[in-house]
Amino acid sequence: MHLLDRIAHWSRTSPEHIAHISNERTLTYGELAARSDALALWLDRELGERRVPVAIHGHKEPEMLVTFLAAVKTGRPYAPIDYTTPPARVQRVMEISGAGVLLTPEKVAELSANGATYESDRRVEEDDPFYVLFTSGSTGEPKGVVITLANLEHYLAWMQGAHDFAPQGEVFLNHAPFTFDLSVHDIYLALTTGNTIFSLTKELATNLRALFQALGKCGATQWMSTPSFAQMCCIEKSFNSTMLPALRRVFFCGETLAPETAAQMLERFPGVEILNTYGPTEATVAVTGVPVTRELLAQWNPLPIGRVMPGTRIIIRDEKGEPVPSGERGEIVIAGPNVSPGYLGRPDLTEKAFAPFEGTRCYRTGDWGRDRDGLIFCEGRMDGQIKLHGNRIELGDLEANLRALPEIADAVVLPVKKHDVVDSLAAFVVLAGAKEGSDFEQAAKLKTRLGERLPAYMVPRKFHFLPSFPMNNNGKADRKKLAELLG
Numbered sequence: 414m415h416l417l418d419r420i421a422h423w424s425r426t427s428p429e430h431i432a433h434i435s436n437e438r439t440l441t442y443g444e445l446a447a448r449s450d451a452l453a454l455w456l457d458r459e460l461g462e463r464r465v466p467v468a469i470h471g472h473k474e475p476e477m478l479v480t481f482l483a484a485v486k487t488g489r490p491y492a493p494i495d496y497t498t499p500p501a502r503v504q505r506v507m508e509i510s511g512a513g514v515l516l517t518p519e520k521v522a523e524l525s526a527n528g529a530t531y532e533s534d535r536r537v538e539e540d541d542p543f544y545v546l547f548t549s550g551s552t553g554e555p556k557g558v559v560i561t562l563a564n565l566e567h568y569l570a571w572m573q574g575a576h577d578f579a580p581q582g583e584v585f586l587n588h589a590p591f592t593f594d595l596s597v598h599d600i601y602l603a604l605t606t607g608n609t610i611f612s613l614t615k616e617l618a619t620n621l622r623a624l625f626q627a628l629g630k631c632g633a634t635q636w637m638s639t640p641s642f643a644q645m646c647c648i649e650k651s652f653n654s655t656m657l658p659a660l661r662r663v664f665f666c667g668e669t670l671a672p673e674t675a676a677q678m679l680e681r682f683p684g685v686e687i688l689n690t691y692g693p694t695e696a697t698v699a700v701t702g703v704p705v706t707r708e709l710l711a712q713w714n715p716l717p718i719g720r721v722m723p724g725t726r727i728i729i730r731d732e733k734g735e736p737v738p739s740g741e742r743g744e745i746v747i748a749g750p751n752v753s754p755g756y757l758g759r760p761d762l763t764e765k766a767f768a769p770f771e772g773t774r775c776y777r778t779g780d781w782g783r784d785r786d787g788l789i790f791c792e793g794r795m796d797g798q799i800k801l802h803g804n805r806i807e808l809g810d811l812e813a814n815l816r817a818l819p820e821i822a823d824a825v826v827l828p829v830k831k832h833d834v835v836d837s838l839a840a841f842v843v844l845a846g847a848k849e850g851s852d853f854e855q856a857a858k859l860k861t862r863l864g865e866r867l868p869a870y871m872v873p874r875k876f877h878f879l880p881s882f883p884m885n886n887n888g889k890a891d892r893k894k895l896a897e898l899l900g
């Protein structure tokens with residue numbers, strides 16, 4: 414059955430059941446259907462025959478879900494843009510995506526207030542783009558990862574085949590922003606099984622008192638987040654199964670799961686299933702998974718990312734593109750029906766990252782990895798992509814945006830690690846002219862200027878001003894020497 418029909422089934426049979434809770438606002442299945450239908454009618458009127466992406470600049474408002482469904486009902490993918498994205502970057506996303514409209518939750522509330530009924534005759538099918546998620550691109554431009562309905566269905570089928578999700582019996586805790594595909598897991602596993610999504614907004618997730626209060630009353634049974642978020646929660650002693658008595662399962666994804674974090678979670682949540690899953694946005698949420706048990710912890714450090722999902726292959730390749738023998742290190746390449754058709758409007762980038770392997774569409778992750786008899790290990794990045802508190806950032810993106818500021822002649826950005834985990838970013842800057850004020854004042858000015866171009870989480874915490882960069886033998890800025898300056 415089509416994904417939209419599976420969701421519509423719940424709207425028909427249980428219109429009063431709650432689909433989404435966000436910031437004390439609720440959206441029932443009935444409202445989701447009527448409002449997304451009303452917006453779908455408006456989209457068709459507004460865009461005519463143009464099957465262009467529908468962009469929405471917001472956060473976790475119920476109107477986001479209304480927009481997502483409205484777009485795909487009309488055969489158009491949606492492109493969420495988080496509200497932390499500054500106008501200049503929103504503009505670039507609009508240009509790159511070719512989106513036909515830029516909506517806001519307020520506008521959607523207005524357009525869909527009266528509800529309606531929409532007969533879909535051009536909804537998104539199989540290989541049509543279902544959503545476009547923008548991630549940091551190494552040249553300073555965001556890149557839009559296109560995910561089709563078939564990609565998404567492959568992920569949902571894996572999850573639903575491997576785990577039980579009780580119809581109308583689950584609450585999915587949603588921590589990831591809607592621009593990060595961990596939220597895709599929450600949204601569509603919940604909506605296709607008639608369940609409730611409980612969103613933690615950014616304000617809530619950064620106000621610890623409010624956060625733990627919310628966790629205490631959310632009734633979550635399913636949890637998907639980065640390990641960083643759980644690690645942060647573990648600072649609070651009462652974060653355990655008394656706070657979340659209904660919790661049954663925790664999926665970790667998006668970055669390395671440290672054995673310490675896993676051990677703490679096992680201790681705090683006895684009887685709760687904990688899984689480490691791995692995957693890039695380009696291969697639809699996750700492609701490997703493994704239950705994290707005490708036995709697994711005793712056996713492996715670092716932890717494996719698990720075994721690959723059915724129907725998909727992981728190939729570990731050397732620089733020449735040849736598969737390496739079992740146990741040896743190489744690049745993780747993913748091949749299968751969950752692999753994206755590519756980056757929107759960027760055939761050049763698509764060709765580089767998605768070259769077919771043995772005739773199958775595949776994605777070169779840029780991750781170092783190893784396959785030990787089918788158990789896969791991820792051993793870090795081959796390039797300048799990092800994860801900061803779960804956010805994917807290309808250091809090259811940041812550097813290009815810094816260099817684009819007229820005050821800056823050259824810039825290098827390095828990750829600052831605490832216990833082997835990236836904790837913040839440091840920018841090394843050669844100014845084009847004289848420094849304005851103290852280091853602190855100059856840094857504050859540059860942070861503001863950069864914040865006009867990039868989301869706040871990408872702005873480096875520290876700035877170091879140098880007259881010039883140390884050079885390596887190739888005449889490039891010597892990153893190793895600069896890292897030594899960090900102490």
Ligand code: AMP
Binds near residue numbers: 791
């Ligand atoms: P994103 O597209 O934001 O999901 O980021 C994908 C990248 O996050 C991967 O290419 C890996 O570098 C990293 N990643 C995702 N899951 C894991 C994991 N379980 N362990 C280690 N790294 C991970």
